[in-house]
Amino acid sequence: MAGRQTGAAGVASGAALLPALTARIEAERLEVLGGFAVEPEEEGFPAGTRTLLLLGPREPGFWAHLTAQPEWGGPDPVDRWSRRVIGRIACDLGAKALFPFGGPPWHPFYRWALRTGRVWDSPVRLLVHAGQGLMVSFRGALALREAVDVPPAVAKPCETCAAPCLSACPAGALTGEGYDVPGCHAWLDRAEGAECMAGGCLVRRACPVSQSYARLPEQSAYHMGQFHR
Template sequence: MSGAEELAARLAEDQLEVLGGFAVSEAEAGFPPGTRTLLMLGPKEPGFWGHLTSQPEWDGAPDPVDRWSRRVIGRIACDLGAKALFPFGGPPYHPFYQWALRTGRVWDSPVRLLVHAGQGLMASFRAALALKEAVAVPPPGTKPCDACAAPCLTACPAGAISGAGYDVPRCHAFLDQPEGADCLSGGCLVRRACPVSQSYARLPEQSAYHMGQFHR
């Protein structure tokens, strides 16, 4: 079994997978000293949500997802002699958006949200692993938007997400109305409109949880 296969198997134990990665040169700033490879980790579906909600962090206290990420991915990083970097806990914050684009497997979508080769507009990152070894990373993909009719551009019933970007106050105002119930219970309609998102096995319960956290 190769190093990449061993890592994939280790991550799968906690329903995680490598969503992309890239090589880091010795002269680059913004990474832990000695970093040669950055791997970006996200949920492995199906099964992530059921696994996560069975963990001790799901105890009613705040930030269970972030606390779980710190414990689990922090332990994985220690086992590998790597450094775990998280998209929360700032400021300052690590530039996950720019890192994601650099993988060649994530792109800026027509609605400015990140779109992943396998997760579509449901893309989410739990952490990045900064490794001191040069390791193989998933190969670049083909941007799915290039051959897509872009239903995401017209899917938002409030007109809050469009090619012009994301009007967050307008989104919140819509979610306060009865008409916003579907977005809250099933997830953002724009994200759900993406054909790649529709083939990704993310449970509506997970989307509902994150929408509730966003709109609280």
């Protein structure tokens, strides 16, 4: 990982933090999806934040790990697990945990993701990640007081892609013009919507980067069920 460092003390403390941070994240089947340096006194972050890291599922292994946790089977298991696990990691490392749920107010995860240089606005307006494609999801973020290395910016995959996502929605509900949410729900109510419900959104699945990411259909089916309740 490569990133900007500011100050000798910050470099030293950040370097010392990384091994423990990496080990804790990987043990929970999470990964750093991107990050960026936070300027001194920049608004919208906990006081003293120097680095923000965005965390999400690391496959293979995340779904099996999550469904074996004590939160599973109760209400909002994914969010409750995220709050417990990422909150504990933050507490142990002297950081602050931030989440994309639990608002209002809502933290601007979409805008933060775009700052990483590894997540972009896709042709269908959904976020697309360098390694996870349109399957990207964020479970939380760590606001660190140390300056640490972040994953480097890379080229946007959409620049060399034929954009099959633009024509993948059988209901025409998710296109470059935006997202027709009522139209999507209406399609999912029909028998023809069963494929989307069982295996996940066809638009997300059409992305070539998504197809190389080892997300299980069971996970996509769960989230589709939560969306279409």
